[in-house]
Amino acid sequence: MxxxxxxxxxxxxxxxxxxxxxxxxxxxxxxxxxxxxxxESRISADPIALPPQVSEAVDKYRPVIVSGEMESGEIHVLVSVKQVGAGYRIIQPFSTEGRTILVDRGFVPTTAKQAERLAGPMEVTGNLHWPDEIDSYTPAPDIDDNIWFARDVPNLAAALGAEPVLLIARSQTDPNVTPLPVDTAGIPxxxxxxxxxxxxxxxxxxxxxxxxxxxxxxxxxxxxx
Missing domain, CATH: 1.10.287 (Helix Hairpins)
Incomplete structure (x- = not known):
């Protein structure tokens, strides 16, 4: 019992x-x-002009639209896209209203790493973002071959002479660059x-x-x- x-x-x-x-x-x-x-509601909201001051706490995922000039110089961030394979995110400086920010233009395959891309005046619509992609296993960037392994916004900004503000484009900025807009798919x-x-x-x-x-x-x- x-x-x-x-x-x-x-x-x-x-x-x-x-x-x-x-x-x-x-x-x-x-x-x-x-x-x-x-x-998702915040991501899909109507875009506004880039605020004079931005911060991650207030402006993460905020949709904005900027007009200005895509400058020369770019950083390649290694990434893999489903059903496509390995390639690079193209990060470039963008001058708008007397300031320079970073724009993530989107994806190109590895074979297009050194291809020329459209620059000059354009309008870009996208979302402000501060990606959390760095941990203790993330390799340091290969500066010689211009291969980065994460979107480290402060270091990207320092390398390209821009503010630590990253705009992920959802509009097309080059016919050969595929935008990779911000979404919630990567949030576990x-x-x-x-x-x-x-x-x-x-x-x-x-x-x-x-x-x-x-x-x-x-x-x-x-x-x-």
């Missing part, structure tokens, strides 16, 4: 913890979906998978608890005989 009671208490406690973790992940899923919806949202995992473990735990209780009861009956 004591053994059966212990198994019941242990089984119910474990089941309760696993179910709680599953419910918590469902709650986190609802929260994350709300965050993503807010970001694995809470549904986690919830399914915890509920699945809870189901297995309940089945195993039932099995051990049955075996304990059968053993008790056998011992009683």
């Amino acid at each position: 004591r053994r059966t009671l212990f198994l019941l208490i242990f089984g119910l406690a474990g089941l309760g913890v696993l179910l709680w973790l599953g419910v918590w992940q469902v709650q986190r899923l609802a929260w994350k979906q709300g965050v993503l919806a807010e970001i 949202n694995d809470h549904l998978q986690y919830a399914i995992t915890w509920f699945g473990l809870a189901l297995v735990w309940a089945a195993m608890t039932g099995y051990f209780l049955w075996r304990s009861g059968a053993r008790t009956e056998s011992e009683a005989q």
Whole structure:
């Protein structure tokens, strides 16, 4: 009897913890979906003129439209695009209203790394962004071959003589450069998978608890005989 009671208490406690973790992940899923919806709404809003002062805390994902001149000089950030393969993001300085910012023009394949691109006066529509792409495993840029491995905005700005303000173009700035607009695809949202995992473990735990209780009861009956 004591053994059966212990198994019941242990089984119910474990089941309760696993179910709680599953419910918590469902709650986190609802929260994350709300965050993503807010970001998507911000990304798709009507563009405005570039504010005189910008900051990551206030202006991340803000859609803006700028008129000015695409200057010479560019940085190539190594990237891979689904169903296309490896290539580079083209980052260039852009002069507008007496200031110079960075523009991420989009993607070119590796074979177009050294190709000439349109420069001069143009209008660019896109979203301000401060990508979080650097961790302890990110290699330092290969300055000699002009290959960078992350969009490190402060260092990009220093290398190109611009403000640490990055505009990700969603409009075409060159017929041979494919824009890679800001979206929420790169923001992880694995809470549904986690919830399914915890509920699945809870189901297995309940089945195993039932099995051990049955075996304990059968053993008790056998011992009683």
